[in-house]
Amino acid sequence: MSHAHRHDPLQGRQRATPARRRLTLLLLTPAVLLTAVGMLLLWPHHTPQGDATDEPPRVLGQVRTISPQACPAAEGENEEASGPPTPTIACGSVTVTLGSGREAGTDVTTDIPSGPGAPRLHVGDKVTLLLLDDPSGAGKSYSIIDFQRSHQLWLLGAAFALAVIAFARWRGVTALAGLAVTFAVLLLFIIPAILDGRSPVLVAVVGSAAIMLTVLYLTHGFATTTSVAVAGTLVSLTITAVLSAAATTATHLSGVADETASYLSIAYQNVDMRGLLLAGIVIGSLGVLDDVTVTQSATVTELAAANPSYRFRELYRAGTRIGRAHIASVINTIVLAYAGASLPLMLLFAAGNTPVGELLTGELVAQELVRSAVGTIGLITAVPITTALAALIASRARTVGNAGVDADDAGRRSEPQSRPPREDAWVAFAERDPRW
Structure with missing residues (x-):
C-alpha cells in the first residue's frame, strides 16, 4: 500500500529551491561568460561609412x-x-x-x-x-x-505598445524592453561588426545568444523553465548554424542573389557575403526557436503539476505530442512568411515562361529554400532537446521534493490512504483550495 501525503501547490510549479537556483546559475553563468567574451573579441573597432559627400542633401x-x-x-x-x-x-x-x-x-x-x-x-x-x-x-x-512617414510610424508604434501592455500588462512591458534590447544588439553590435569585416556567422551566433539570454530572462524571469528554454535554444541555434554552413556549401550559394547584395558586395568588399547569408539564417531562426523552446519547457512544467505521477517517460511523450502539433503549425507559418515577403518575385516568375526546375534551382529561390529548410530542421531539433531537458528536471525535482515531504510527514500524523497516488488536475486544484 502506497503512502499518501499532502500535495505541495508549488511543487509542480517548480519553486525556486536552492537546487533549482544552483541549476539556473550552472546554465546561466557559462552562457553569459562565453557570450560576453565573444562580444568583446568581435566588437567592431570602426564601422566603414559611405562617402556622405556623394549623397545629395535631403530636405523636408x-x-x-x-x-x-x-x-x-x-x-x-x-x-x-x-x-x-x-x-x-x-x-x-x-x-x-x-x-x-x-x-x-x-x-x-x-x-x-x-x-x-x-x-x-x-x-x-x-x-x-x-x-x-x-x-x-x-x-x-x-x-x-x-x-x-515619421508621424504615422510613431502613432502606429504607440498603438502597438499600448495594445501589448493592455493585454499582457507587466509581461508586456518586459516584452517591449526585450524588443528594445534586440534592436540595440542588432544596431550596435551585429551590423557594425559585420561591416567591420568580422565573421558574420560568429557575430550572428554571439549576438543571437546575447539577445536570447537577455530577452528570455527579462520576459519570463529567472526560473528553471526559462533556463531550460535557454539551454534548448542554445543547442538548437548551434545545430542550425552548422546545418546552414553545410547546406550553403553543398548548394554552392554565394549570398549574392539580388541587386542589394550585389551593391553591398561592391561597396563593402570586406564583408563575407556567404557568411552574411548564414548569419541571416541564424538570426531569422532565433525568433521562432525561443517561441518553441519556451512553449515546450512551460508545457512540461504544467504537465508535471497536473499529473504528479508522471515520470520522465510520460512527461517526454506528452510534451513531444504537443510539440509535434506546434511544429506543424510553425512550419506553415514559416513558409507563408517567406512566400509573402517574396510575393512580387513569385508573380514575376509566374508571368514569365521560366521552367519550374530552373526557377527552383536559381540562386535567388534556392537561397530561400535553404533558409526555410534549415530553419525548420533547427526547430524540429529544438522540440526533443528542450522537452527532454524539461522532463528530466521535472522528474528529478519531484523525486527530491517527495523525499523531503515524506520525511516531514514521518514526524507528523499519518494521513488516510483513501486515494491512489495518481492525481489529475482537478484533484490538484481541490487540494490547493481550502474549501475542499
Whole structure:
C-alpha cells in the first residue's frame, strides 16, 4: 500500500529551491561568460561609412499646389495616338514649401514625380526632396523622392505598445524592453561588426545568444523553465548554424542573389557575403526557436503539476505530442512568411515562361529554400532537446521534493490512504483550495 501525503501547490510549479537556483546559475553563468567574451573579441573597432559627400542633401517640405499638365507626345507619335497619360507617367509641376535646409520657409517648384513607385501627391502632403546642385554653379533644383512617414510610424508604434501592455500588462512591458534590447544588439553590435569585416556567422551566433539570454530572462524571469528554454535554444541555434554552413556549401550559394547584395558586395568588399547569408539564417531562426523552446519547457512544467505521477517517460511523450502539433503549425507559418515577403518575385516568375526546375534551382529561390529548410530542421531539433531537458528536471525535482515531504510527514500524523497516488488536475486544484 502506497503512502499518501499532502500535495505541495508549488511543487509542480517548480519553486525556486536552492537546487533549482544552483541549476539556473550552472546554465546561466557559462552562457553569459562565453557570450560576453565573444562580444568583446568581435566588437567592431570602426564601422566603414559611405562617402556622405556623394549623397545629395535631403530636405523636408509640404505640398502647396499641384498643376498637372498634358504630357507631350513622344517623337514620331501623333497627338491622337498619345491619349491620356499612363498611371506611371505624370506631367506638370508641384509647389512645395520647404521646412528644412538653407531655404526653409520658401516655396520651390519642381516636376510631378513619375515612374513606377513614384509618390502620388495631394495638396498638404509632407514630402522629402533631394537638393540637386548644378556642378557649374548656375543654380539648383529639387526633386520629390518620397513621403514623410515619421508621424504615422510613431502613432502606429504607440498603438502597438499600448495594445501589448493592455493585454499582457507587466509581461508586456518586459516584452517591449526585450524588443528594445534586440534592436540595440542588432544596431550596435551585429551590423557594425559585420561591416567591420568580422565573421558574420560568429557575430550572428554571439549576438543571437546575447539577445536570447537577455530577452528570455527579462520576459519570463529567472526560473528553471526559462533556463531550460535557454539551454534548448542554445543547442538548437548551434545545430542550425552548422546545418546552414553545410547546406550553403553543398548548394554552392554565394549570398549574392539580388541587386542589394550585389551593391553591398561592391561597396563593402570586406564583408563575407556567404557568411552574411548564414548569419541571416541564424538570426531569422532565433525568433521562432525561443517561441518553441519556451512553449515546450512551460508545457512540461504544467504537465508535471497536473499529473504528479508522471515520470520522465510520460512527461517526454506528452510534451513531444504537443510539440509535434506546434511544429506543424510553425512550419506553415514559416513558409507563408517567406512566400509573402517574396510575393512580387513569385508573380514575376509566374508571368514569365521560366521552367519550374530552373526557377527552383536559381540562386535567388534556392537561397530561400535553404533558409526555410534549415530553419525548420533547427526547430524540429529544438522540440526533443528542450522537452527532454524539461522532463528530466521535472522528474528529478519531484523525486527530491517527495523525499523531503515524506520525511516531514514521518514526524507528523499519518494521513488516510483513501486515494491512489495518481492525481489529475482537478484533484490538484481541490487540494490547493481550502474549501475542499
